[in-house]
Amino acid sequence: MNLISITNRAYLLFFFLAFLVGGGMSFFLLQHLLYEEVDESLWMKREQIRGELQAGSSDISTYSQNQESSLEILQEKGDTTSQWKDISIYDKREGEMIPFRELTSSFLIKGKFYRLILRKSLIETEDLIEVIVLSFSVLIMLLIISMLIVNRWVVRRIWTPFFQTLKELANYRLTDPKPVQLPDAKITEFQKLNQAINALTTRNQRDYETLKRFTENASHEIQTPLAAVKSNLDLLIQSQDLTESQASFVRSILKSVNKLSKLNEGLLLLTKMENQQFPVSEKVDMTKMLLSRIERFQDLFEDSAIQCLISPNTTFLIAGASDLVEILLDNLLNNAIQYNSDKSPISVFANEQQIRISNSGKPFSTAPETLFQRFAKEDQASASLGLGLAISQQICQIHGLILDYSYETGQHHFSIRQMNTEPE
Amino acid sequence: MQGIALDLRKKEFELLQFFLLNSRKVLSKSAIAEHLWGDFMDTADRFDFLYNHIKNLRKKIREAGGKDYIHTVYGLGYKFSQS
Numbered sequence: 306m307n308l309i310s311i312t313n314r315a316y317l318l319f320f321f322l323a324f325l326v327g328g329g330m331s332f333f334l335l336q337h338l339l340y341e342e343v344d345e346s347l348w349m350k351r352e353q354i355r356g357e358l359q360a361g362s363s364d365i366s367t368y369s370q371n372q373e374s375s376l377e378i379l380q381e382k383g384d385t386t387s388q389w390k391d392i393s394i395y396d397k398r399e400g401e402m403i404p405f406r407e408l409t410s411s412f413l414i415k416g417k418f419y420r421l422i423l424r425k426s427l428i429e430t431e432d433l434i435e436v437i438v439l440s441f442s443v444l445i446m447l448l449i450i451s452m453l454i455v456n457r458w459v460v461r462r463i464w465t466p467f468f469q470t471l472k473e474l475a476n477y478r479l480t481d482p483k484p485v486q487l488p489d490a491k492i493t494e495f496q497k498l499n500q501a502i503n504a505l506t507t508r509n510q511r512d513y514e515t516l517k518r519f520t521e522n523a524s525h526e527i528q529t530p531l532a533a534v535k536s537n538l539d540l541l542i543q544s545q546d547l548t549e550s551q552a553s554f555v556r557s558i559l560k561s562v563n564k565l566s567k568l569n570e571g572l573l574l575l576t577k578m579e580n581q582q583f584p585v586s587e588k589v590d591m592t593k594m595l596l597s598r599i600e601r602f603q604d605l606f607e608d609s610a611i612q613c614l615i616s617p618n619t620t621f622l623i624a625g626a627s628d629l630v631e632i633l634l635d636n637l638l639n640n641a642i643q644y645n646s647d648k649s650p651i652s653v654f655a656n657e658q659q660i661r662i663s664n665s666g667k668p669f670s671t672a673p674e675t676l677f678q679r680f681a682k683e684d685q686a687s688a689s690l691g692l693g694l695a696i697s698q699q700i701c702q703i704h705g706l707i708l709d710y711s712y713e714t715g716q717h718h719f720s721i722r723q724m725n726t727e728p729e
Numbered sequence: 730m731q732g733i734a735l736d737l738r739k740k741e742f743e744l745l746q747f748f749l750l751n752s753r754k755v756l757s758k759s760a761i762a763e764h765l766w767g768d769f770m771d772t773a774d775r776f777d778f779l780y781n782h783i784k785n786l787r788k789k790i791r792e793a794g795g796k797d798y799i800h801t802v803y804g805l806g807y808k809f810s811q812s
Binding site for chain 1: 738739740754755757759760765766778782802803804805806
């Protein structure tokens with residue numbers, strides 16, 4: 306639910322309640338007021354007639370006997386009280402029942418009992434109330450509608466800088482050296498928001514740069530002593546008089562140094578990619594490269610079968626750095642060969658939009674999302690460095706490719722496709 | 730080598746070439762792997778593929794009447810020498 310609909314809902318609810326309560330109250334107030342008016346005028350008329358009777362004329366025939374009033378002389382004694390009543394009388398001309406207010410009063414004048422009945426039609430009063438209520442409702446409706454329109458407009462207008470900021474933030478990448486460009490906001494709250502975001506991103510960027518530079522420097526600095534260790538080890542294994550136990554030490558040192566050097570290479574590669582040191586401007590045919598890499602693999606790993614499902618003449622062209630694409634394909638192929646569980650062949654599929662490399666195996670115990678993280682290993686004791694997939698994904702990222710992983714029917718699938726294309 | 734032709738596969742040839750260029754020198758497995766493979770690889774010590782190639786190369790040299798020139802050195806690496 307968005308901002309406009311929430312505020313509109315609140316307004317509507319509030320208006321409805323206010324309309325109900327206010328409308329009802331004013332209706333009854335109005336009715337009461339008008340009735341009082343009617344009662345008062347009836348009473349005044351009664352007083353007038355009584356005054357006239359008291360003044361002398363006892364001839365009641367001068368008073369009209371009609372629907373509105375009737376005066377009669379009572380033979381027996383009556384009580385001298387007044388009674389108010391609401392009645393309805395059928396009107397022949399109008400053909401409907403018309404409400405009346407009736408005042409029945411009796412009084413004693415000069416030894417005679419009179420009974421006076423006065424009536425007043427309420428039809429005008431009712432009409433008046435109707436008109437007032439109607440115009441009141443129309444007014445309220447107009448008010449609500451204009452309120453909603455104004456609200457919509459105001460929200461759109463006022464929140465524009467907020468939505469711009471939101472859009473900027475959605476597109477913000479820490480690895481992108483370009484800082485966020487937040488629009489100028491006239492509203493203080495948004496100004497503060499933008500200031501806070503600016504401060505936050507600048508701080509993050511700085512921390513990130515520091516961290517990146519540290520990794521970069523560390524990798525570079527480690528390289529030289531590592532090379533020295535390696536060349537010294539190389540010299541050491543040339544010596545004729547190594548004993549068996551010394552050799553086993555050297556073997557384990559060699560193994561560790563090797564791993565360290567590979568690790569360093571991997572981290573350096575990642576850093577270089579983060580620093581965008583690889584121009585992605587060459588035209589690379591992924592399928593062609595894939596075929597040549599597969600050939601190399603088959604030379605190297607004679608016992609592993611690779612089933613190629615690539616129809617000839619397909620080209621999957623991307624703009625990229627061929628060195629990196631080579632590393633990407635090698636990594637994926639190497640992983641497939643390494644983790645292929647049984648003798649079933651690794652299958653490689655490719656068309657114009659995507660490449661898929663599949664191998665059989667048990668499902669991973671770790672969450673697939675963590676697969677592409679650095680140093681994420683399925684088996685902590687494995688010889689794998691845990692950098693292969695992180696590097697692969699980074700390569701895909703800088704080429705605008707998407708690296709997907711899925712597992713179905715005992716097969717691990719890694720697929721590469723262009724961004725903005727749907728997986729098959 | 731004594732005028733006898735060997736029927737080698739590409740990687741076996743590369744391997745032999747590497748050995749000949751560095752004869753009488755102990756070559757560590759990682760150095761050989763790097764030569765054959767070249768680029769970055771996520772596996773630091775998976776050298777069984779190397780073992781297969783060396784085994785095949787030895788076999789082919791023996792079948793062509795040669796001696797076993799490739800010596801294993803303490804499990805550290807291999808050395809190619811006439812002796």
